[in-house]
Amino acid sequence: MIRSPRHFCMELLHLSPQAPPKQLLASQFPEPADVYICDKCGRDITAHLHRRRAHVRPPLGPARYVCRCGARYLSGANEWDNLSDWDRRQWLSDVGLAVIILVALMSFSILLYRAFLHRSTMLVGCLVVVSLFSIPLFPLFAAILAIPFEIAASIWRTRVVTKPESK
């Protein structure tokens, strides 16, 4: 099958010329769709539902999302206490990464402080250049540094805030 370059580019960018976004009722989640709307009130609750994607870990969060109208749906997220050992190990390996980044940032700050202290223009210049080049990585650093807090928040939600459901 021969494809036109334009068609190829569209595919590459995941742009399809006519296809409207696929919309489903939230009760059909996790069936693939672009937009999920609440069965009861019709609100767009796509942002609260996390569809599982290959190589992307599901986020930490309540397993159920409650719409403002009171309807409850599977959210695709999971709390720490409900994760498998394998999933937990994945998260914990990122905590290790967060510690490494934290140590690196602290060392960098100390180095910068000492460079200023000794008025070493050369060293300050180098450090400023390094920090300018690492600006694009800041969102990644922030995301990794947030992981220990996300885990702590998940445990907090499960064990402290949520009262055990009586059955």
Ligand SMILES: [Zn+2]
């Ligand atoms: Zn609703």
